[in-house]
Amino acid sequence: MTDHSDQHDDDHGGDDHPHVDRKVFILVFVILSGLTVISFVFGNYGTEMGLSKEMTWVAMMLVSCAKAGLVICCFMHLWWEANWKWVLTIPASLMSIFLVIMLIPDVGCRTNRYTDERWNNAAPAVSETQDRTRPAPTVPERDMGGEN
């Protein structure tokens, strides 16, 4: 916008906003509600439907991303905004997404490959989650002989 039109058009925030039919908002609202129900169903009955726990997590996060996309595009009007919209949203989103994507395998899944010895030294006693049917993990004999 030029200075001229800025002064002229101040009360409209200086940018044009296309007229969006209210039916669009209602439609998006219905979709969002439906997606909420879907993630609720995945969360509570996902394992009964034969999905693994991890798969229900992935499904729920995908649903959440879809919902977030709808809210950003429609309710926050980003769909109709000019190209400035990429300047702020892309870097922030990339940093957040990369942070999360890097943390999941790096830290989040680190206990997946714990050895029994590592488990023996883990914070809560592993015996809490065990019963007699599974023998206690044995600690390998430590090599005490090394003088050097």
Next chain:
Amino acid sequence: MVEHNNSDHDSAGDHGHGHLQLEYQPALPINNGKVCLWLFLSTEIMFFAGLIGTYIVLRFGAPGIWPAPHDVHVVEFFGAFNTFVLICSSVSIVLALEDARENNASRARLWLGVTFVLGCVFMGIKGYEYSSKFSHGIYPQSPRSLIYDRADVYYVAAVRDALQDKMQYYNDQRTAILAGRTEDDLGPDAKPDFVAANKEFQRYLQLKRAGPDFTEQLIAENGDAFEQQAAIIALAYRVYPIERFAERVHSYRQTELSSLADQQMLAKQERDRLQAELLDLESQLTDLDPAEDKKALTDQVKFAKDRLVFLNERVAVIEARQSVFWGSDDAATEADGGHGQGWNDQHHLKLPMHIPNGNMWASTYFLMTGFHALHVLVGLIMFLIILTKRLDASKAGLLENVGLYWHFVDLVWIFLFPLLYLF
């Protein structure tokens, strides 16, 4: 506008006159308020991404099992309903903005009022959820939190101390009512109070005998680490049942009950034998010549009496264990998966609870929902301020910015809801 710039550039390239007709653009083509708000939101995205990253590290990196929602009084439906409330409020504030742009001030205010009310509903449900956790002793920090991550001897000692405090309280009450008199001397006004206090005292005495006292004795006598652990988990389960331990506690119940019957029989046999022996000793004592030395016999009598006191206490503990600990409420416990059947709920107690990783759960839950609730609160304050203004087309920019903030709050909840309620 972009096309306009491009055509400028093209024409400059085509003609090459050296006089570029460039349009000077000092900033993003939106007003300063909106730029600032989007800058703020982009930092907020990273702020909440940091919180969610913390949650991933603490939750999925935690050894052991994370508490299931029902272990920590999280009700999925409330979370889902709150999601719905926030989505509704997002729609209503969008409609308020549309009305303001159409210069329909009264309808814009109506929709903004609806948004405000929905935000208050969200906070009300959140507050109810918090209070249900607080009332069960789930706090993010230690002085009030009753959560123990491990079921070990320290946990048993904490349960014992808590019951001891209760007994002490009612014992003090008892002695205050008695005030030096005996129970029979009490007048009709003081008698019911004494009976009530005494009843409470006896109740906690039975709980203490059946729970921590028995468990500590078992730990002292039984060297089997598995049985020690099972007994402590059984105690923790009786105090605050966690569904995933139900099966294990149930199978332990069978083994312990059969061994209890043996112990009870042995203790009773020894008691009967001792009582006969005592009678015999006492008759010997009376038959004795007064000149003879009585010391050896009186020592024997004293030893037998001490042993009898011990055996009576032992039988009382075993019987309390059978009736109070493993007794009749077991059928009810199994009926609803053990939920809400612990001593804490049955007796309105605040005994320490064993929830593996429970403290870490409380920290992350209260941190994330707390920061989100703070954002909701700020939004509600802004709504209140704006509601005092006339929301015509001149206020559309303001309303748009507040709306963007509110949508962001909704956006955060969209991720928090599955992470905290459904994972």
